[in-house]
Amino acid sequence: MQYSLLYFETPAARGRRDTSDAPAYWGAWNAYMGAMHAAGIMLGGNGLMPPETATTLRISGDTRHVQDGPFADTKEQLGGYTVIEVANLDEALDWAARAPCVTAGSVEVRPVMQQPA
Amino acid sequence: MDGDARRAVERAARTSYGRLLALLAARGAGIAAAEDALSDALAAALRVWPERGVPDAPDAWLLTAARRNLGHDRERRQTATAGEATLALLDDERLAQDAPPFGDRRLELLFACAHPAIDPGVQAPLMLQAVLGLDAARIAAAFLISPAAMGQRLVRAKAKIRDAGIGFAIPPPDRLGERVAAVLEAIYAAYGTGWDAMAGAEAKARGLSAEAIWLSRVVREALPDDAEAAGLLALTLFCEARRPARRDAEGCFVPLSAQDPRRWDHTMQAEAEAVLRAAAALGHAGRFQIEAAIQSLHAESVMTGRDHRVPLTGLYDLLWTLAPSAGAGTARASAHAEAGATDAALAQLDKLADRTTGYQPWWAARARVLHLLGRAAEARGAATTAAGLSTDPAVRAFLLGDGLFIGR
Numbered sequence A: 001m002q003y004s005l006l007y008f009e010t011p012a013a014r015g016r017r018d019t020s021d022a023p024a025y026w027g028a029w030n031a032y033m034g035a036m037h038a039a040g041i042m043l044g045g046n047g048l049m050p051p052e053t054a055t056t057l058r059i060s061g062d063t064r065h066v067q068d069g070p071f072a073d074t075k076e077q078l079g080g081y082t083v084i085e086v087a088n089l090d091e092a093l094d095w096a097a098r099a100p101c102v103t104a105g106s107v108e109v110r111p112v113m114q115q116p117a
Numbered sequence B: 001m002d003g004d005a006r007r008a009v010e011r012a013a014r015t016s017y018g019r020l021l022a023l024l025a026a027r028g029a030g031i032a033a034a035e036d037a038l039s040d041a042l043a044a045a046l047r048v049w050p051e052r053g054v055p056d057a058p059d060a061w062l063l064t065a066a067r068r069n070l071g072h073d074r075e076r077r078q079t080a081t082a083g084e085a086t087l088a089l090l091d092d093e094r095l096a097q098d099a100p101p102f103g104d105r106r107l108e109l110l111f112a113c114a115h116p117a118i119d120p121g122v123q124a125p126l127m128l129q130a131v132l133g134l135d136a137a138r139i140a141a142a143f144l145i146s147p148a149a150m151g152q153r154l155v156r157a158k159a160k161i162r163d164a165g166i167g168f169a170i171p172p173p174d175r176l177g178e179r180v181a182a183v184l185e186a187i188y189a190a191y192g193t194g195w196d197a198m199a200g201a202e203a204k205a206r207g208l209s210a211e212a213i214w215l216s217r218v219v220r221e222a223l224p225d226d227a228e229a230a231g232l233l234a235l236t237l238f239c240e241a242r243r244p245a246r247r248d249a250e251g252c253f254v255p256l257s258a259q260d261p262r263r264w265d266h267t268m269q270a271e272a273e274a275v276l277r278a279a280a281a282l283g284h285a286g287r288f289q290i291e292a293a294i295q296s297l298h299a300e301s302v303m304t305g306r307d308h309r310v311p312l313t314g315l316y317d318l319l320w321t322l323a324p325s326a327g328a329g330t331a332r333a334s335a336h337a338e339a340g341a342t343d344a345a346l347a348q349l350d351k352l353a354d355r356t357t358g359y360q361p362w363w364a365a366r367a368r369v370l371h372l373l374g375r376a377a378e379a380r381g382a383a384t385t386a387a388g389l390s391t392d393p394a395v396r397a398f399l400l401g402d403g404l405f406i407g408r
Helices: A011-018 A022-039 A089-097 B002-029 B031-052 B058-077 B082-098 B106-113 B120-132 B136-143 B147-163 B173-194 B203-222 B227-241 B266-281 B287-304 B309-322 B326-338 B342-355 B360-372 B376-389 B393-400
Strands: A002-009 A042-047 A055-060 A063-068 A077-085 A106-111
Touching: A002 A011, A002 A089, A011 A022, A011 A077, A022 A042, A022 A077, A089 A106, B002 B031, B002 B058, B002 B106, B002 B120, B031 B058, B031 B120, B031 B147, B106 B120, B106 B147, B106 B173, B106 B203, B120 B136, B120 B147, B120 B173, B120 B203, B136 B147, B173 B203, B173 B227, B203 B227, B227 B266, B227 B287, B266 B287, B287 B309, B309 B326, B326 B342, B326 B360, B342 B360, B360 B376, B376 B393
Parallel strands: none
Antiparallel strands: A002 A077, A002 A106, A042 A077, A055 A063
């Protein structure tokens, strides 16, 4: 089954990218992604630029509402995602459990929607 | 002949439902689809068996028919995996020929239902439905929830198992602990549906109790180091051992204190004591072991005439601390009342009132406590309410008679 792992970070954790802590921060993510590649389960994924770079669009009636920032203002920010192919939810959860953001932030595990036939 | 065939279908439905459903669901069909396929197979058996005779291996026949139904279902949906259904069917035919020993995936099914990704409140009901084939209304009654709400929660949970890809497997050792508690809980609920403090012993309920005991044996064997798995087996065996004494010759309900211990099943009683000792030796106390110890003490008291009412209140207090359910609270209040603390008992019952309006044992306990307090008219009213909540005629007769009001 294909799962998308959505990585949520706290602003504090994400902020480590811009400090002397950056090598440790990236090292942890690189090791994690490397392990996924090595296991042959990685189908794709991306890191995302920070939430302040986001633009949210909504259309009501004929009006486009364009807004600065992400849709919801939450304590945790979506920092990136991967798509993996594993046997079941438990295996996906085991990979989620290894993500560097899982202690301070969280990982949402969602099945990827299959193409309707 | 027709009657024989019909009875064979009913027997297969009663004894093999969970095992067949587990096998079907474990192949990736999902619980809901497996349920539909199995009930269609049972319907087909009701048509075919009276004409062509009961097959030599009824379970294998049902499994093959259900798998074919699942295959058809898959074709109808025209999924990308067209070849898969065919392969599965070929596999079915082979398996059917290999029958009867075609394995048992019930434990795996239980663990799928007890997955932490499933809403904890629906785990036990889900297991009851999947493994025992109970309908939502019956489960709802056992869990004090409206049938409509229960039905909805069950549908949602089954969809979650299918769509989130929850696997059918016994969890690895490091994950086992968190999942076992939910499984034990569900088995106990299944047992309670067949046998609770006041419920009757009609045939269907007896079947459910036997299934629950069987399940606790399976879990106990799979997890020999789990003290609570042993505790649950001991508890269910204690209760089951007393079943023969719960009715007198006229079929009237006999409460524990008035039972004739000679009518208990002494082999089962001895096994219960041995399993409880083994559980205690593992050194992890838990609610099922405490409940088993309570049953052991009750039994000993009836057999020897010794008065254990005060030590019993201690055990019930401990149980209440570990598992503050409506049932535990009601039993605890009763224990305190019998030990003389009637005012405290009534206060304990009052505190439970908002979650027990439809809970028969609570009304029966209330009737008894009010009687002990000398409030006869109110006691009679509570007993009448309890009788109205009971589905068992013998229990209703007991509640409407003087049974609750003997002795103080």
